[in-house]
Every structure is written in C-alpha cells, then in structure tokens.
Amino acid sequence: MNSNSQDINVEGDRIGEQEKGIVTLIHPSRGWISLKLSELWEYRELLYFLTWRDIKVRYKQTAIGVAWAIIQPFFAMVIFSIFFGQLAKIPSDGIPYPIFAYCALLPWQLFSHALNESSNSLVANQGLITKVYFPRLIIPVAPVLAGLVDFGIAFLVLIGMMLYYGIMPTFAVFTIPLFLILAVATALSVGLWLSALNVEYRDVRYTIPFLTQFWLFATPVAYPSSLVPESWRALYGLNPMAGVVEGFRWALLGKAEGPGTLLVVSVMVVIILFIGGLYYFRRMEKTFADVV
Amino acid sequence: MSDIAIRVEKIGKLYHIGERENYKTLRDIITNTIYAPFRWFNNISPSKSRNLQSEDIIWALKDVSFEVKHGEVIGIIGRNGAGKSTLLKILSRITEPTEGYIKIHGRVGSLLEVGTGFHPELTGRENLYLNGAILGMKRSEIAKNFDEIVAFAEVEKFIDTPVKHYSSGMYMRLAFAVAAHMEIEILVVDEVLAVGDIVFQKKCLGKMEDVAKKGRTVLFVSHNMAAVKKLCTKGILLEYGSIVKNGSTEDVVNSYLDNNIPVQEFKPIRIDALGLEIQKITLNKDAEGVVLPFKPLSITLDIFAGNDVTGIGLQVMITKDTIDGILFSSNTKQTKDIDVCLRKGMNKITCLISNFNLCSGKYMLGFAIDCPNVCWHYYNYNVLSFDAQETMNGLWMTLPNYSHFYLDHRWIITN
Numbered sequence: 001m002n003s004n005s006q007d008i009n010v011e012g013d014r015i016g017e018q019e020k021g022i023v024t025l026i027h028p029s030r031g032w033i034s035l036k037l038s039e040l041w042e043y044r045e046l047l048y049f050l051t052w053r054d055i056k057v058r059y060k061q062t063a064i065g066v067a068w069a070i071i072q073p074f075f076a077m078v079i080f081s082i083f084f085g086q087l088a089k090i091p092s093d094g095i096p097y098p099i100f101a102y103c104a105l106l107p108w109q110l111f112s113h114a115l116n117e118s119s120n121s122l123v124a125n126q127g128l129i130t131k132v133y134f135p136r137l138i139i140p141v142a143p144v145l146a147g148l149v150d151f152g153i154a155f156l157v158l159i160g161m162m163l164y165y166g167i168m169p170t171f172a173v174f175t176i177p178l179f180l181i182l183a184v185a186t187a188l189s190v191g192l193w194l195s196a197l198n199v200e201y202r203d204v205r206y207t208i209p210f211l212t213q214f215w216l217f218a219t220p221v222a223y224p225s226s227l228v229p230e231s232w233r234a235l236y237g238l239n240p241m242a243g244v245v246e247g248f249r250w251a252l253l254g255k256a257e258g259p260g261t262l263l264v265v266s267v268m269v270v271i272i273l274f275i276g277g278l279y280y281f282r283r284m285e286k287t288f289a290d291v292v
Numbered sequence: 293m294s295d296i297a298i299r300v301e302k303i304g305k306l307y308h309i310g311e312r313e314n315y316k317t318l319r320d321i322i323t324n325t326i327y328a329p330f331r332w333f334n335n336i337s338p339s340k341s342r343n344l345q346s347e348d349i350i351w352a353l354k355d356v357s358f359e360v361k362h363g364e365v366i367g368i369i370g371r372n373g374a375g376k377s378t379l380l381k382i383l384s385r386i387t388e389p390t391e392g393y394i395k396i397h398g399r400v401g402s403l404l405e406v407g408t409g410f411h412p413e414l415t416g417r418e419n420l421y422l423n424g425a426i427l428g429m430k431r432s433e434i435a436k437n438f439d440e441i442v443a444f445a446e447v448e449k450f451i452d453t454p455v456k457h458y459s460s461g462m463y464m465r466l467a468f469a470v471a472a473h474m475e476i477e478i479l480v481v482d483e484v485l486a487v488g489d490i491v492f493q494k495k496c497l498g499k500m501e502d503v504a505k506k507g508r509t510v511l512f513v514s515h516n517m518a519a520v521k522k523l524c525t526k527g528i529l530l531e532y533g534s535i536v537k538n539g540s541t542e543d544v545v546n547s548y549l550d551n552n553i554p555v556q557e558f559k560p561i562r563i564d565a566l567g568l569e570i571q572k573i574t575l576n577k578d579a580e581g582v583v584l585p586f587k588p589l590s591i592t593l594d595i596f597a598g599n600d601v602t603g604i605g606l607q608v609m610i611t612k613d614t615i616d617g618i619l620f621s622s623n624t625k626q627t628k629d630i631d632v633c634l635r636k637g638m639n640k641i642t643c644l645i646s647n648f649n650l651c652s653g654k655y656m657l658g659f660a661i662d663c664p665n666v667c668w669h670y671y672n673y674n675v676l677s678f679d680a681q682e683t684m685n686g687l688w689m690t691l692p693n694y695s696h697f698y699l700d701h702r703w704i705i706t707n
Contacts, residue, residue, distance in 0.1 A: 024400065026385060027393035049425040053411060053418075060413040131408040132426055133385040289387040290307065 029286060035278055040135050047138045054146035069150035070157055073109050077102040084222045093224045095253050099161045103252055104221040104245040107183040110151040111241055112212045117143035118191025119208050122199050126292040136285045140195045144188050172251045179247035185270050186240040192277030196284040199292050220245050237265030297478055297509040298360040303392035305353040305378050352378040353533045365510040367524035367541055369548050375533040376513045380404060383480050398477030401427060407467030412456035412666050416447055416466055419455055423470045437473045445469035460665055464492055472499045478509045493617060517545050518616030558676040563661060563669050567598030575678055582679045589648035593641045601634040608643050609658035611673050615696060625664045649698040654679055
C-alpha cells in the first residue's frame with residue numbers, strides 16, 4: 001500500500017525508507033532552496049487534471065463555445081488588415097497582409113492569454129493553496145498548457161489561409177514546435193514572476209492588461225521587424241516575443257530571411273528569465289498560504 | 293523500527309499581525325522605503341524599537357511537542373484561535389513552521405476542507421477525479437475505488453450531472469467520500485464534520501471510525517466534544533498556541549469543558565466574496581442577559597451589504613457542547629424556501645423561534661451563508677454563545693443529561 005513513488009519531503013531530505021515507507025521531515029527552510037523538479041514529476045497527474053479542468057471549464061456556458069478560440073485572433077486579424085494593412089499601408093515583407101498578421105497573432109494570443117491566466121492563477125486558486133499541499137509550480141503552469149488547445153484550434157484557420165493564399169511551407173515548418181516552446185516558455189517565465197508577485201502585491205493584477213498592450217506594440221505583430229534598423233535588431237531581440245513572431249513567419253510563410261541574431265538574443269533572455277522566475281517562485285512559495 | 297507515526301518537536305509559527313488582512317501594495321512599499329531612514333533615525337533609542345517589534349508579531353504556535361503512535365486517533369481541541377488550524381496546516385505542509393521540526397512516518401492525507409477544488413461546472417465524475425488528484429491520489433487508485441466512493445456518496449444517478457445542480461447534501465457527501473477513500477496511513481482532518489446535515493455527520497463519523505479501526509493514524513480537530521469522545525483514543529488541548537493538556541480523551545475533554553466553557557463574544561464577520569459584513573447578531577435576552585426557555589427567541593442579524601446580493605441562503609444553528617450534532621438549524625432557502633435579497637446598505641434579518649423549548653444550559657449560536665447547492669461562503673457553528681435559564685418552569689429542566697428538549701405535550705388519564 002505504501003506507494004514509494006511519492007517522495008513527499010519538504011526539503012528534499014529523504015531520511016531513508018523505514019518500515020513504514022515514506023518519511024517526511026517538515027522544518028523551516030532557509031537560504032536558497034532546490035527547485036525540486038522531481039517532485040513536480042511526481043505530481044504530473046495533478047498537472048494533467050488541472051490543465052484538463054482549465055480546458056473543460058473555459059468555454060462552459062458560452063453560446064458559441066470553442067469558436068471563441070478562432071474568433072479572437074480572426075477578428076484581430078481583420079481589424080489589423082483594415083487599419084494597418086489597408087489604411088496605414090504598413091509593409092509586410094511581400095506577404096499578403098492578412099496572413100502576415102494572423103501568423104503573428106497566433107503565438108501572440110497564446111502568449112498574452114497564457115501570461116494573463118498564469119499571473120492571476122495563484123490568487124484565483126487560493127482555495128487550493130490554503131487547503132492542500134502540492135508543488136505550487138503546477139498552478140501557473142496549468143493555464144499555460146491549457147492555452148495550447150486554443151492555439152491548436154486557431155492554427156487550423158491558418159492552414160486554411162495558407163491554402164487560400166497558395167503558400168507552400170518549406171522544410172522550415174518543422175521548426176515550429178521550437179518557436180512554440182519559446183512562446184510558452186516566455187509566457188511561463190513572466191507568469192512565474194508575476195503570479196508570485198501578485199500573491200503579495202495585488203497591484204500586479206492591474207498592470208497586466210497594460211503590460212500586454214504595451215508588449216503587443218513592442219512585438220512585430222502588426223509590422224515586420226525589418227522596420228527596425230539593422231543595427232538595433234539584436235537589441236530588439238530582448239523582447240523574446242519578437243523572436244517568436246519572426247520565427248513563426250519564417251517557418252510558416254517562407255520568409256527568406258531567418259530571425260538570426262534576434263532569435264539568439266531572445267532565447268538567452270527567456271532562459272535567464274525562466275530560471276530566475278523558477279527560483280523566485282520557489283523562494284516565495286513558502287509564504288503563499290499565509291499571504292494570499 | 294519505531295511505532296511513532298508523527299513526532300512534533302518544538303514547533304513554533306510566527307505571524308506578523310495584519311499580514312493576512314491587509315494586502316501590501318507597491319505604494320506602501322515605496323512609501324515605507326522612503327520613510328525608512330527617518331524611522332531608523334527615530335528608533336535609534338533601542339527600547340522603542342523593541343516595543344514595536346513585540347506588538348507586531350504573534351506566535352500562533354510556540355514550543356509545541358508531542359508524539360503520535362501508529363493507529364492512534366488524536367483529538368485536538370481548543371478555543372478558536374488556540375492554534376489548532378495552524379498546527380494542521382503545518383502538518384499538511386501548507387505552511388512552513390518558523391521553528392522546530394516534524395517527522396512523519398507514512399503517507400499523509402489531509403482534509404482541511406470538504407470539496408477543495410470542486411468546480412461547479414464539472415460533473416460529479418470529473419470532480420471526483422480532479423479532487424482525488426488534488427488530494428494526492430493516483431488515477432488508478434481513484435478508478436479502483438470509484439464505485440465504492442459513488443455508493444458512499446449516494447449519487448449514482450447524478451454522477452454525470454454538473455455538481456452545480458447538486459443539493460448541498462449531495463455535494464458534501466461526494467466531497468467527503470473522495471477524501472475518506474484515500475489510501476494513506478495518516479489522516480489529518482479539520483472541522484469538516486461540522487458542515488452538512490445530521491445524517492451526513494453521522495455517516496462521516498461512521499466512516500471516520502472505520503478508518504480509525506483499520507489502524508490508520510488520525511489527527512482530528514473538532515469543537516464537537518461528543519464526536520471527539522466517541523472517536524479519539526487520546527486528546528490534546530491547545531490554548532494560546534501551547535499544549536496545556538495531553539492525555540486521555542476523557543481527561544482532556546473534561547478539562548476543556550471545565551476551564552474553557554467557551555464564551556464566544558460576537559465579532560463582526562466579513563464575507564469578502566459577497567461584499568457583506570455581519571455587523572451584529574442580537575438575541576432577545578432578559579435583563580440578566582440570559583435567554584428564557586419557553587419564550588419566543590429572536591435572532592436578529594444586522595448585515596451590511598456593499599451591493600445588492602441575491603441567490604444566497606442565510607442559516608442559523610444552535611448547538612451545545614455536550615450534545616452531539618446540531619439541535620436546531622434553519623436555512624432561509626433550504627428550510628423555508630425564501631429568496632433573500634440583500635439591498636445595498638444595512639439589512640436587518642430576524643429568525644423568530646416561536647417557542648424556545650430547550651432546557652437550560654450553555655448554547656452556541658452558529659451562522660452560515662451559502663449559495664444553495666454550490667458552496668459555503670461562511671460556516672461557523674459558534675459565532676456567539678449564550679445562556680438559557682428558566683426561572684419558574686420547574687426543576688427537571690436543570691437536571692443534566694435528563695432531557696434536552698421540552699416537546700409540547702400533555703398527559704391524558706382515563707380511569
């Protein structure tokens with residue numbers, strides 16, 4: 001009956017399997033703590049169920065249900081095409097503007113939605129945090145994963161548009177998962193910082209809409225990154241979403257020029273943000289139940 | 293090899309007062325940082341700064357040490373704020389202790405609330421798996437016990453209905469059933485049994501007894517002395533964050549009742565989710581401050597509402613420490629089917645009991661708010677205590693354990 005697979009040590013101090021199986025030691029943690037990623041693995045079923053809950057519940061009691069996943073990026077594309085493409089005549093690197101915008105809106109919406117849900121997740125789940133123990137990391141991760149379903153649905157429209165415009169993807173299309181991972185990692189790394197901060201400072205909740213709006217304009221969604229002067233391009237990569245969006249366009253729409261140095265900078269930024277976020281989250285974790 | 297299941301060694305938990313109530317905002321931090329140098333300057337006289345410190349902190353638990361052997365059922369009792377819940381939270385690793393350590397041998401399952409993580413939009417079946425996962429059960433474990441859990445909860449017919457359509461009884465039964473079927477060695481249970489109707493409570497107590505008989509170790513927090521006496525093999529009495537008595541259930545319960553007849557003064561209750569504040573609960577007492585049996589009893593709630601609130605049930609309950617279960621309970625929606633509409637501003641709501649025919653003694657008044665069939669916003673069976681004392685109705689009512697109620701009746705003698 002003792003499922004030894006469940007390593008439930010607070011500090012990772014496994015004392016040893018005794019007659020009764022698992023031994024847990026609870027004591028105050030001090031200083032820098034380990035990330036305990038193995039524990040996260042033990043709780044993968046919970047991550048699965050929470051992700052599944054977020055997916056199931058998202059469009060309950062909506063009249064058109066999952067169609068929302070398509071409508072949001074689709075109408076954003078229509079608006080962008082009218083105002084930026086037709087009226088402002090923003091260049092689109094020779095790609096038809098609607099698909100140019102839609103291809104960028106897909107990862108963007110995945111990112112902004114995941115960022116928003118993830119940042120509010122700890123506060124939204126305070127009932128769980130104050131009543132049950134599990135690795136808290138699961139909470140901001142679950143909504144990010146759930147967002148992938150919306151992405152998948154909206155992606156079908158992109159395939160339709162590619163057929164319509166007769167765009168044949170090159171072999172670069174196989175790099176899409178990498179850019180997807182980069183988008184998810186960006187959302188998650190910012191989400192980790194903000195969700196933990198939001199527990200203590202509710203100001204965060206009000207800054208998120210502002211932040212995502214600001215970020216949208218700093219990302220080449222409505223315009224190509226080629227508008228940015230060559231010498232500034234690498235600096236532009238400090239916004240990881242620039243790398244993601246340009247990567248998507250390159251992989252799917254066959255833009256001749258790959259994202260290059262911009263992408264390298266983006267990846268570095270995400271790695272730093274992500275690891276920093278993990279440690280910050282872990283450090284704050286122990287006070288969540290008391291403060292939230 | 294040891295037969296110790298839990299060893300608690302000098303556990304302490306420090307809270308900074310106000311930490312829970314007031315969310316810090318960045319603005320506060322900024323102003324604090326700006327003023328910090330000045331404050332530091334002011335506090336250079338050491339006595340002053342020390343004073344400030346001791347006022348700002350509170351030890352919810354201090355120097356708590358005890359041992360629990362495998363198979364023991366421990367009742368943890370004490371007044372509100374004695375540190376019981378903090379202790380359970382530390383044991384279930386929801387919060388960290390500030391000092392000391394705890395060594396636990398075996399898998400721990402904790403049940404601090406019935407139905408944690410239940411989502412009203414999901415069906416009974418879906419919630420069952422979700423809740424199981426939250427409590428740390430494996431999917432295979434839930435699947436194996438699925439039929440048993442559903443049978444225990446008596447919701448076979450509705451298992452594929454969203455739980456928002458459940459009655460609160462069904463909801464509670466399902467939620468408890470999941471937790472009760474955890475396959476673990478050590479179970480930590482908070483006052484979950486106080487929720488729900490008497491049939492449900494009996495059923496849960498029965499299940500808890502089964503669990504205890506199977507040799508599991510149980511830590512059980514309750515205000516229900518009758519339940520503690522029935523279930524527990526040993527008791528621990530907490531007061532102001534320290535253990536004052538640790539011994540046989542009988543001894544501990546008696547010393548709690550003797551020294552700690554819980555005089556609960558009413559404190560305003562804030563329910564943030566609904567934007568309500570229960571500012572006052574008043575009973576019609578006589579000049580000496582006691583409630584008179586055989587007279588009407590009115591329970592008046594003064595509720596301040598931040599905006600209009602509908603779709604809620606208000607509930608009052610009467611309990612007595614020495615008697616198992618709730619003596620009287622009435623919910624506006626479920627008992628009387630009244631749709632309460634609270635208007636923005638002050639509301640006065642009265643429950644009028646036409647004849648309060650309980651015998652004299654010390655009673656507790658409970659109060660609860662629910663969204664019928666969805667969730668409890670607030671549930672506390674003891675928001676204030678009161679004395680009932682008859683003045684002229686004869687001796688029998690004062691006899692202990694003789695009769696709890698007086699039921700309206702008469703004798704007919706035919707010769």
